[in-house]
Structure formats: C-alpha cells, structure tokens
Amino acid sequence: MQLRRWLSGLFIVSYLCCLTWGVTAHSLKYGLQGNTLSYFVVWDMFCGWQAFDNRTHIIAEGRSGQYYDVRPPWGEFTPFGNVPRVHYDVSNNLIPKHITNVLSHTTHEPIARVYVVQEIWAKQYNVPEPLWAKYFDEPRDKTSYFNVRAVLSERGAVLNSYPDWFDQQTLIAVSDNPRLQLAAQRAVPFYNTFIKPSQGAESASRTFQSTQSSELNSN
Amino acid sequence: MTTNVSGIRRLFTPIRDFFFEEQAPYGMALVRIFLPISIMIPMVRRFMHVRELFSSDGAPQPLYELFGQVNPLPPMAPQIAAALYGMLMIAMFCAVVGWKTRWSFLIATPLYIYFNLLDSVGTMTKYSVIASHVLIMLTLSNCGAVWSVDAILRRKELGAAATAVPPRFPIWQSRLIQLLFSFVYFGAAITKIQTEAFFSGEQMRYWMLSNWNYSNPIGEQMAMWTPVLLLAGYVTVVWEIVFAFLVWRPTSRLFVLAVGVMFHIMTCLTLGLYIFPLVCTSSYLAFITEKDIVALRRFAHKLKIPSSVLGIPPRVVAWIVDQRPAAIPAATLWLSAVVLAAVAAAEIEYRSDAYGIQANNGPLPLPTMDAATAESMIRDQKPLRERDKYFSFDVGTVLMGNQLANRRSEFTYGERIVAQCTLNIPHGDLWVECMIQDDQNRTVEHAGQFVTRDMLHANFAYETGNSLVPGTYSMVLKSSNKEVFRREFTLSGDPEKVPTMNEMMTN
Numbered sequence: 023m024q025l026r027r028w029l030s031g032l033f034i035v036s037y038l039c040c041l042t043w044g045v046t047a048h049s050l051k052y053g054l055q056g057n058t059l060s061y062f063v064v065w066d067m068f069c070g071w072q073a074f075d076n077r078t079h080i081i082a083e084g085r086s087g088q089y090y091d092v093r094p095p096w097g098e099f100t101p102f103g104n105v106p107r108v109h110y111d112v113s114n115n116l117i118p119k120h121i122t123n124v125l126s127h128t129t130h131e132p133i134a135r136v137y138v139v140q141e142i143w144a145k146q147y148n149v150p151e152p153l154w155a156k157y158f159d160e161p162r163d164k165t166s167y168f169n170v171r172a173v174l175s176e177r178g179a180v181l182n183s184y185p186d187w188f189d190q191q192t193l194i195a196v197s198d199n200p201r202l203q204l205a206a207q208r209a210v211p212f213y214n215t216f217i218k219p220s221q222g223a224e225s226a227s228r229t230f231q232s233t234q235s236s237e238l239n240s241n
Numbered sequence: 242m243t244t245n246v247s248g249i250r251r252l253f254t255p256i257r258d259f260f261f262e263e264q265a266p267y268g269m270a271l272v273r274i275f276l277p278i279s280i281m282i283p284m285v286r287r288f289m290h291v292r293e294l295f296s297s298d299g300a301p302q303p304l305y306e307l308f309g310q311v312n313p314l315p316p317m318a319p320q321i322a323a324a325l326y327g328m329l330m331i332a333m334f335c336a337v338v339g340w341k342t343r344w345s346f347l348i349a350t351p352l353y354i355y356f357n358l359l360d361s362v363g364t365m366t367k368y369s370v371i372a373s374h375v376l377i378m379l380t381l382s383n384c385g386a387v388w389s390v391d392a393i394l395r396r397k398e399l400g401a402a403a404t405a406v407p408p409r410f411p412i413w414q415s416r417l418i419q420l421l422f423s424f425v426y427f428g429a430a431i432t433k434i435q436t437e438a439f440f441s442g443e444q445m446r447y448w449m450l451s452n453w454n455y456s457n458p459i460g461e462q463m464a465m466w467t468p469v470l471l472l473a474g475y476v477t478v479v480w481e482i483v484f485a486f487l488v489w490r491p492t493s494r495l496f497v498l499a500v501g502v503m504f505h506i507m508t509c510l511t512l513g514l515y516i517f518p519l520v521c522t523s524s525y526l527a528f529i530t531e532k533d534i535v536a537l538r539r540f541a542h543k544l545k546i547p548s549s550v551l552g553i554p555p556r557v558v559a560w561i562v563d564q565r566p567a568a569i570p571a572a573t574l575w576l577s578a579v580v581l582a583a584v585a586a587a588e589i590e591y592r593s594d595a596y597g598i599q600a601n602n603g604p605l606p607l608p609t610m611d612a613a614t615a616e617s618m619i620r621d622q623k624p625l626r627e628r629d630k631y632f633s634f635d636v637g638t639v640l641m642g643n644q645l646a647n648r649r650s651e652f653t654y655g656e657r658i659v660a661q662c663t664l665n666i667p668h669g670d671l672w673v674e675c676m677i678q679d680d681q682n683r684t685v686e687h688a689g690q691f692v693t694r695d696m697l698h699a700n701f702a703y704e705t706g707n708s709l710v711p712g713t714y715s716m717v718l719k720s721s722n723k724e725v726f727r728r729e730f731t732l733s734g735d736p737e738k739v740p741t742m743n744e745m746m747t748n
Contacts, residue, residue: 027261032414033381034260037417041424051432058308062374065428067367071447073632073665081615082607089615094599095605099290101363102284103455107294110362110453113410116302123293123300127596131605139618144629144665145450150461157465157648158633159728165629168621188667191625195669195694 072188075148077109079139079168080121084131084175092124092136114138114171118178125176133176140169142187260416265407268529270413272375274551275523277333280372283516284333287356287364288326288586292595294360296322313355314355320587325352327586331579336379339389339557341575345478346380348579368517370420374421375524382414389550393559394571418527422501423485430481433474441645442470443663443697449511457513467663468641473507480504488528498528602626627720630668634718636660636725638699652705653734660716662699662726670694674719675701680712707736 044063047053054060080092098106108120110166123135147164154162169187174180196202293299296319305312307558330351335341354373357365385391386408396403438444446467449460463469479502488491502525506517529537541548565574597605637647637659645661652658660675672694677686692699711733718726 033413034413034417038420041421045424045428045431048428049435058305058310058311061304061308061365062370065367065425066432067429071451073443075451078617081610081619083615091608091609091610093608094293095608096595097290099287099293099363101287103452105453107363111302113307115307116300116362119302125607127598127604128607129310129594129604137619141618144632145447146632146665148452149464150458153461153465160628160726163628165626167623167625168618170619182253189599191669192694195667198669200427205747210313214564219399 074142074188075145075192076187077105077141078111078117078171079141080108080124081115081137081139082121082125082130082133083135083137085134087132090130090133092121093168094124112158116238117172118174118180121174121176122178135181136174136176136178138172138174140171140187142167142169251655260413260655261411263409264412264531265533265534266383266386266412266415267388267407269379269382270339270386270388270417271526271529272381272415272524273339273384274337274388275526276372276375276379276520277337277349279516279523280369282512282519283364284353284356285330287684288330288590290592290595291323291326291590292319294363295326295356301359301361304358304365307361311605314358314589316359317479319590323590324583324587326356326590327582327584328579329353329356330586331582335575335578337433338413338555339391340387340555340558340562341572342389342391343380343396350380350555352375354704366517368520368651371421371425371524372520375418375520377529378414378418378421383410385413386410390555390559390562393555394562395733397563415527418524419488422521422524423488426481426484430478433478433481438697439584440471440474441642441697442474445470445474452513453742454513455515457511460511460513463511467644468646471642471644477504498525501525529614530585549686571687603680625668627723629721630665631673631718631725632663632665634660634662634716634728636728637731643700644698645700650728651729653733654705654707654732654736654739655734656705658703658705658716660718660728663698664692664696666694666697668692668694671701671720674722676717676719677703677709678715678717680714682715685709685714703741705732707739710736727735 028085040063044060045065047060048064048066054064082090082092084090093106098108101107101110108116111117111120117138125133143164146158147162149157151162169190170184171186172180172184173182175209184190287294295301295316297316298319303312303314303316305314317325328348329352332345332352336347336349346566350373353369353376357369357373414660433439436444444463447465449457449470480497484497484501485495502522507520508514509518538548562571562574565571584615594600635645635648637645637649638652638656639646640659640661645659662673662675670691672689673692674687674689676684676688678684686703688701690699690701709732711731713729713731716728716730717724
C-alpha cells in the first residue's frame with residue numbers, strides 16, 4: 023500500500039514536471055525543435071492564420087505530354103470537413119508519399135515529372151453569397167494565384183523546389199526597395215580561401231608568400 | 242527535530258489531501274463513458290481508410306518524421322493495421338460499458354496514441370493529444386468501479402455480501418486531469434499573447450473564414466464584425482489565464498466551468514470545431530465530485546428525469562456476459578470478443594477494396610487533366626491584384642480598438658466620418674489614397690498615407706464641416722493610383738448649424 027502511494031507520488035511529480043516543461047519551453051521557444059514528445063505538452067492551438075487561403079494541386083506530366091491529376095481515383099479522405107487530407111500538409115512532408123501512393127495504385131503511362139502547385143486566393147471570397155451581398159458593394163471577382171512549389175520525379179524525389187507563395191510575396195516587397203537592392207548588390211557573398219582560422223594566424227601570410235614565390239601574382 | 246518533522250508533514254498535508262483524498266470515482270466513470278464515445282467518432286470514420294492512412298501500403302505521415310526523428314512506431318502491413326484498429330474499437334466500446342475496464346484501456350490507450358502518431362496530417366490534432374493524456378489517467382484510475390459491467394458482475398458475485406456503499410479510491414487521477422486543463426488553457430493563452438494581430442481580431446476573422454474545419458455559418462457572420470472578435474479575444478485570454486486559479490475555489494468553480502463549456506460551444510459554432518469541444522467537455526466531467534453526484538441525483542429525482550436509462554447499456558452487456566456457460570470465465574469471453582473484432586476488422590478491410598483494384602480487375606486509371614488548365618496553373622505568373630491586397634473598405638463613425646465598430650451610409654453635419662481599409666498580409670508597402678467625390682465625380686477632398694507591409698488596416702478621418710452641401714457623395718479608395726473601392730454616402734442636415742470652418746482645414 024505504501025509502495026503504491028510512493029509510486030503514485032512519483033508519477034504525479036513526473037507528470038507535473040512534464041506539463042511545466044511544455045508550457046515553459048513553449049513560452050521561451052526553447053528546446054522544442056526535434057523533439058516529437060514536445061507535441062504532447064505544448065498547447066499552441068491558436069498559432070496564427072493567414073489572410074489568403076491555399077490548396078495544393080499535384081499535376082503529373084506523362085512522357086507523351088498528357089497531364090494527369092494526381093488525385094486518388096478511389097476517393098479522397100476528408101479528415102475534418104470537406105477539404106481532402108493532402109491540403110492539410112503544411113510542411114509538405116506528405117506530398118512525396120501521396121504521389122508515390124497514388125501513382126503506384128493507378129494505371130498510367132510513364133511519368134516524366136510531377137508538379138506541386140499552390141493555389142492561393144484572398145479569404146474574403148470564402149464569405150457566403152448573402153454575406154457578400156450585405157457587406158461588399160463590389161462584384162464577387164475571385165481570382166486564384168498559382169505557384170509551383172516543387173517539381174518531383176515519378177517516385178516522389180524532389181528535382182526542383184521554389185519558394186512558398188507567401189515567402190515570395192515578402193521577398194517581392196523587400197526587393198522592391200532600391201536602397202536594399204543596392205546594399206545587396208554591394209555585399210556580394212564570398213568564401214575566403216586564404217584565411218583559415220583552423221590553421222592559425224600565420225596561414226594567411228603563408229598563402230600570400232607562396233603566391234609571391236611562385237610568381238603567379240597578377241599584380 | 243521532532244518539531245521540524247511534524248512541521249514538514251504539516252506543510253505536505255494539504256498536498257497529500259489534494260491528491261490522495263478518497264472518493265467514489267463517479268467523475269472518472271463519467272469521463273470513461275463520454276470521452277471514448279467522443280474520440281471514436283472521428284476514428285470510426287477512418288476505419289475504411291486504415292490502409293491509406295495507417296498502413297505500409299498507404300501514405301501515412303508519422304509525427305516523428307515531422308520532427309526529424311526516426312520513427313520508432315513504423316506503420317504495419319494493412320491486415321495487421323486493420324486488426325489492431327478493430328481491437329482499438331472493441332476495447333473503446335468495452336471501456337465505455339466498463340467491461341474489463343482496466344484491460345480495455347490497456348489496449349485502447351496505446352493503440353489510440355499509436356494510430357494518431359502515424360497520421361500527423363489528418364488524424365493527430367491537439368484534441369487527440371488531450372484525449373491521450375486523459376486516456377492514460379483513465380487507464381491508471383478505478384473508473385470501472387462504478388456504473389459499469391464490472392461493478393454489476395462484482396455485485397452479483399458477492400451476492401448478499403454486496404453493499405450499497407460505492408467503493409472509494411484516491412482521486413489523484415482526476416486531479417491530474419483537472420491540472421492538465423489548467424496547463425492547457427494557460428499554454429493556449431501564452432500562444433495567443435505571442436500571436437501577432439490576435440488582439441485586433443484580424444487573426445480570428447481569418448480563422449473563421451477558413452474552411453479547414455466543419456461548417457461554421459455563425460462564425461462567418463461574426464467574421465464581419467472585428468470589434469466583437471477583439472472583445473472575444475480579450476475575454477478568452479483572461480478566462481484561460483484565470484481558469485487555473487479559480488477552478489479550485491468552491492465559490493467560483495461552477496462559474497469557471499460553465500464559462501468553459503460556453504467557450505467550447507462557441508468554438509463549435511464560430512470555428513466549426515466539432516470533436517475538440519466534445520473531448521474537452523467530456524473531460525470536464527473529471528471535476529465532478531461525490532457531493533455533486535448526490536446533488537445531481539436529488540435534482541434528477543425532483544424533475545423526474547429517468548437517469549437510470551444511462552445504466553441500460555452496461556446492464557445489457559452484463560446480462561449477455563452472464564448467459565455464458567459456467568465453464569467459460571468472463572475474461573475468456575472478453576478476450577474472444579477482442580480477437581473476433583481483430584479478425585473481423587482485417588476481413589472487412591480486405592473486402593472493402595480500398596484502392597478499387599478487385600472491383601476493377603486491376604488498378605484504376607489515373608485521372609487525366611486538360612492541358613490548357615494544367616499549363617495555366619504551372620506557368621501562372623500573375624502579380625497580386627490591387628483588389629486582393631485589401632480585405633474590405635468601410636465607412637462609419639465609431640472606432641473601437643482602432644477597428645471600425647459601425648458601418649453607415651448616412652451622415653449629418655458635425656459628425657466625424659471614418660473610412661477604414663483592412664489589408665490582407667502579405668502586401669508590399671503601399672501609397673493609399675482616400676477621396677470624397679460628389680455626385681458628378683468631382684474630387685472634393687483628397688488624402689493619402691503610406692501603408693507599410695506590416696499594417697493590417699489604415700484609417701482616414703473627415704470632419705463633416707459646412708464646406709460640403711447636403712447630397713450624395715462617394716468615398717473612394719485608390720491604391721497604386723487604381724480605384725479599388727467606392728462607397729456611396731449621403732450627407733443631410735443644415736450646414737449652418739456647425740461653425741464655419743477655416744478654409745485651410747479639412748472637412
């Protein structure tokens with residue numbers, strides 16, 4: 023009986039320590055990366071929503087040039103409403119597996135490449151028709167923007183990847199600034215092959231001396 | 242020395258009483274009945290997709306991979322996955338009726354966590370995390386001691402020696418569920434505090450207009466009233482923080498829990514969350530004490546509510562169990578039911594032909610796509626339209642938390658007209674102009690301001706002075722020199738009633 027009480031006490035203390043660690047680590051944004059179990063003690067249920075809605079389209083291009091919709095022909099599973107599962111894959115980890123699964127369970131010609139395309143539209147167009155009529159004077163003119171995120175092989179291997187549409191818009195906004203453009207042009211990144219801190223301070227002088235001695239100095 | 246020891250003991254006595262006070266486990270029994278029902282609603286829906294979501298013949302997405310770790314729980318072959326899924330479902334059912342309760346939870350809890358971990362995209366959510374915590378507590382508790390098949394069978398076994406007094410156990414498992422909710426709400430409040438634009442209501446609006454959850458028509462209506470969302474945001478965060486401090490006090494306990502239930506009902510109506518509120522409100526039942534049950538029984542008796550109907554399912558199962566031949570132990574019957582469920586689930590999954598291969602005598606063809614449509618998607622280079630940089634443009638008079646709190650199209654002299662444009666992020670740095678034009682499209686007033694990329698809204702204010710004559714006007718918003726919005730309004734009244742304005746001043 024006493025042992026059971028002690029074990030219960032130990033469990034209570036350990037459990038409360040885990041919960042405290044979760045809240046503290048989440049508040050300080052420390053120690054959560056690469057730790058799956060942290061998902062069980064971090065309570066980030068409202069972590070921000072974007073002003074634009076997005077969906078993922080997967081288009082396969084056959085060797086004949088025919089395009090295919092890489093969508094399960096046996097029916098898509100919609101986990102939380104009427105949006106298919108693949109659209110919930112915000113980190114794009116599922117997409118290669120989804121492609122492999124659909125292509126391996128369907129008949130088709132050999133596939134040359136598979137495009138992963140983001141579809142984006144402003145969220146005000148999600149407003150139902152009666153609400154639109156009440157709150158918006160303009161005609162409902164929904165436009166979708168498409169952005170290729172990646173090009174993959176038939177087996178789901180990434181051949182090319184491109185920035186996310188949201189990141190791209192931010193980059194456009196930043197690069198639109200002439201002052202920043204000029205600063206970026208001046209600050210050309212380079213990798214110094216002369217100075218190697220791991221070889222000590224004299225490494226640079228040795229490198230320059232050897233250059234001089236071999237008489238290959240372009241000066 | 243003795244004084245010190247007794248002093249330390251005195252210090253720990255309240256903590257010991259808090260966790261190890263003995264009560265009949267009615268609250269936990271209620272959680273045992275309602276939580277598995279809530280979490281099995283989405284799990285039953287996934288049964289026909291076991292092969293695709295949870296097996297090596299599908300596309301599972303283990304949570305471990307998202308965190309860049311090696312998955313210690315790999316997906317199984319489809320037949321095994323389906324059999325385990327069948328075991329999960331029968332174990333949850335047995336837990337609800339309280340038949341071999343502890344063993345049922347010992348099967349159901351790890352399997353529930355395992356299947357959730359396998360599909361981090363379409364199954365694992367924060368409600369499954371909360372449910373996993375509560376399932377662990379139920380496994381460790383004596384929740385099957387009352388209102389269960391186990392309790393009925395035990396009473397029958399004891400016969401005349403059975404007593405009407407319910408068994409009592411330490412309540413630390415229900416205390417840990419209560420503490421879990423305090424941590425959950427506190428952590429959720431911290432997340433909201435760290436979320437940019439939460440307290441301006443914009444984030445809530447975008448969530449309400451996202452169709453990622455179930456239908457939420459009330460949320461879509463509310464999304465158009467940002468000041469209400471702003472107020473709701475503050476109330477939510479304050480309640481989430483004070484929950485942990487007030488839920489233990491007898492005077493405030495019921496109020497805090499009632500607000501909690503209301504909060505979860507509102508998340509259902511406004512955000513389209515269906516399972517999350519069910520999981521949370523059924524876990525709230527862990528807050529129910531022995532005394533509450535006595536009071537609830539009296540209340541039900543007074544109103545003549547037939548509360549005994551809740552006991553029908555366990556009584557039916559107990560009766561079935563009782564019909565077995567005497568030579569077969571109840572445990573064998575339970576084990577047979579679990580094995581039968583596993584075999585049946587594997588067979589059903591196989592016959593359901595998840596990929597349509599058997600029905601089609603081979604794999605289904607991959608759907609083709611129109612070349613023009615595909616190429617327009619692949620090669621789309623459209624820049625963001627000016628119109629799509631803005632969510633809305635409204636005209637009113639009252640600002641609340643820097644948000645327009647009313648929309649109006651009729652104004653009188655002396656009023657302050659506020660025109661507000663709300664913007665969709667990401668947008669670049671903008672020069673936004675707002676103009677008042679008369680009924681012949683002549684510009685009467687013209688103002689502009691920089692709207693930087695971080696801004697979510699911009700306001701333009703006008704004092705309706707006597708330089709305007711009564712009539713119809715338009716408030717026009719221009720962005721990058723393009724007209725984006727136009728709102729008509731009428732100005733009425735007597736311009737002489739307001740003092741004459743300086744010519745250099747704005748209307």
